[in-house]
Amino acid sequence: MTVLSNDILYAALNELSVGIIIIDEQQRLVFFNKWLSDCSGKELDDEEGKLLSDIFKQYHDSRLSSACEAALTFGLPTRLSHTFNPTPLPLYQKHFIGDERYLIQQQVSVKNIANNNGKPLCQIVIDNVTHMVKKEKTLQKLADDNKVQRKKAEVANRAKSQFLANMSHEIRTPINGVLGMLTLLADTQLSKTQQHFSKLAKISAETLLSLINDILDFSKIEAGKLEIEHVEFNLAECIVDSVQAMSIKAQQQGLEIIIDTTELSDDFVIGDPSRLTQVITNLVSNAIKFTEQGEIVITVSLKEKSSTQLTLSATVKDTGIGIPEQKCADLFSAFTQVDASTTREFGGTGLGLTIVKQLCQLMGGDISVTSILGKGSEFTFSLDLGKSTHVIPALKKFNQQTVLVFATNSKQLSLLNKQLSTWELNVAISSIDNIKRESDELAKNDYALLLIDESVSKTALIKLIDILSDVNAVKPHVIIMTTISNENNNSLYLNQLLKSGFCQKVTKPITPTSLHNKITQAFDSTHQPLPVKSAVVNQANSELMQNSTELTKILLVEDNRINQEVALGLLRKIGHQADVAKNGIHALALVSERQSTQPYKLILMDCQMPEMDGYQTTMAIRTELKYQASSNVVIVAMTANTMKGDQEKCLAVGMNDYLAKPINPSLLAEKLSFWLSKPN
């Protein structure tokens, strides 16, 4: 090794861009390099031999000085990080000595130097980390800013959702007016062209309303404003009703809808029936939309989650166009459909499934999908429900009577088999190819009941009719499963069967309760002639005619002119007339006027009105002495507020019932006939 002269070594040390200080055992300065001299403003010649604590006041009693001591006495090396010791010595950028803004950020190493003559020396090496500190500070600030921005964005997003929620509510009101008027318009004298136009206008308005409803729901969920109700309801009924509401459309498309509720262990549960309906409606209507032929099978089952909780799992399986596998994951995110062209072809906001997913999650579950392109999709969702103590007695068993089922759809057949078996019926299933053999069987055997799907082939049906008319012994009961619209190639023969007196029909999709009812009726009504029923209907009709000549029994309280027209029109359609009050005060005047002659039987009450609202009016009628003679009048609320708690509020002030706007004509008819038929 070449031995370097001291001059070279000193020159090298002075060239370094780190600070080097060497001190002796007494912590007196032996050497510092040029870098240190430049940054401290001190000259080696002036300071050499002085105590380091005299040269730098802040060195006294500092961590740096104890580090030097440890190095000198025990030979322990020390690292002083910038974090805990940002500026152990007063060092500044060259030319800015003493200016605190130019203080050098330091990282220090302290180490003893092995020394041949036995006197220990200690070396302090100082790194300038000012740039690194600045860089890290900038990065930290960026990261913090990022967090703040994200938070701001979230707040802004929520505000937007809130705005949307408010707007959607405002938009719904006029659309309801449009829809109502269009319904009434359709019942007036219209030319073919006008009919066509008004029908299109109505479809558009309905679409618009459902879009607005989607956006309203979506923004409510986003804004965290959607609340899940916890009420007791009949689960099977809720599911069946929501599916049935859509089955007309499916049947018009020639789709078979099959609901399997045989795995539902509990009848009543606690949860939010309207949200469950929404989930099912969405999935089933999607399935109908994307399925051209085949079937849609809805299967539901309940599992125990804990002593108070149940988990509902449901699948909606179709034989539709399917979804490409890589798109399945995106399906539930907002504003996506499988591709943009889907939107044009099938319509929709692309919010439906997002809402469904969020609803499922709000109810403690989730949703997933599996699909094969071109074969169909299967959506599976789960949600939590509370257990209810309310139990309805199990449906009556039929004591091993024998049923023969004729149907074409294999899923339908196996479900019927399963369902009928639970009622202790012996089931014989007929595949249609064997109609010859089955009809022979039929001729020979005593079947208590025949269950026939209307879609069986014409030949099979004719053969059946033949056999049935031939059988001289006890004829079996026949139940025909028909679609709601009842338009079928076989109608002629079906009607023939129906007229024969021992035959009834049940509409598809088949539900356990409706099927059970029909079977019970069939077995009970052996000798009941059919005409009786039509006589009852006639009687009811004549009663209605009679009533219309009397004074009106109904008072409509509604401030909005258009809504008045809509409600009156709907009432007229179902054979009712009504007096109109434009607010609460007017209503009270009419009520007291009619008290002496013939008090109103029913009041349809708008809730939000100027001067006196529906709640105040109701309380006045129920409590004030002047209206004593009318205090029992039935009051049905009509309101556009479909928020949670509205219904309770109406009932709390003494109203009897509740109708949400836009008014559903059939629901109105149902409520009126229920309340008007009640004796006072």
Place this chain on the structure above:
Amino acid sequence: MPNNLTPLEIDALTEIFNIGIGRAANSLNQMVSQTVDLTIPEIEILPNKDAINKLDIDNSVEISAVTQQFSGDFNGQALLMFSKENGLQLVSLLLGNKIPIEDLSELEQDSLVEIGNVILNACFGTVINFLESSIFIEMPEFIQGNLNKIFTYSSEQDWSLYIKVKFTLPSEKIAGHISFIMDITSLEIFQESVRKFVFGITSKAQG
């Protein structure tokens, strides 16, 4: 196989290391805003491969460690190890960060080195002070990786003076592990100096 230390000797060793580590706690308390308490509940001398098991850290877990080499009367490597998560937590707590950090920046890494340095120096100081050994100690370094990467000095024959360190902060308890990895000769010399030291005190107490 070196002669094992007696339980009494291990007790004495634990005692003197606790004194040393107490000084380290003092230094840490001066450095940071938090109160830190350090204790050594456990010291053991065991083959290096058993010391690895002692750590109870899965090989897939990332470890942050501060290491210092030593030579002289005995040669080897001192390691202070934390699971990466614990290391982050410690730095975070000592710096008084409210937001948990996901990774150590260069400067934060350096602060962990300083903490490790303070603790390891306390241990070295103890050895030098009480056992009157002469050793030369290198600057601390930061290493990160799984156990196999960290235990680089070790061969199958190496031994470990394993010391468990407990950091008690007002809100949290964090465990660190110290290993002084030495070859068998160094270990014998080390044990010998421990025996001498214990003999020294016991004879003083008796006399």
